[in-house]
Amino acid sequence: MTPSELQTYLHDHIPLSKAMDVSVISIADDGVTLNAPLAPNINHRETVFGGSASAVAILACWSLLHLRLTAAGLASRVVIQRNTMDYLAPISGAFTARSYFEAGANWEGFVKMLSRKGRARISIGAVLEFEGREAGRLTGEFVALGAGL
Secondary structure, eight states: OOHHHHHHHHHHHOHHHHHTTOEEEEEETTEEEEEEOSGGGBOTTSSBOHHHHHHHHHHHHHHHHHHHHHHTTOOEEEEEEEEEEEEOSOOOSOEEEEEEEOTTOOHHHHHHHHHHHSEEEEEEEEEEEETTEEEEEEEEEEEEEETTO
């Protein structure tokens, strides 16, 4: 899948991504980078609303897992089970969210569990960047449910 195809998928299937004007910057096996502008995500302090920052980070993580499962030919539904978000600095312009597999995330074990049990959980993180600096960090537990669940 290309960045353009992923962006279209997100806008068609997760309408909030379109309302937030999220764009896909890059896709790799180990991460997805999304971008979002300030205007549709602004708060009363003229910085990015915390919920928007968190949503873009979650979208980056969700996208990474969705793409990897699709590439592996594993039909599933991906949901977030829990997350923590650390806001490290105000964001007063366009920002990015780059996802990655957390240290200790076991992709092979995750795939094996999904295939065997129809359900699997994995830790994925994202870093928010604004003007070349880290502005936030998300850690999340994502669950894939087999096509029949």
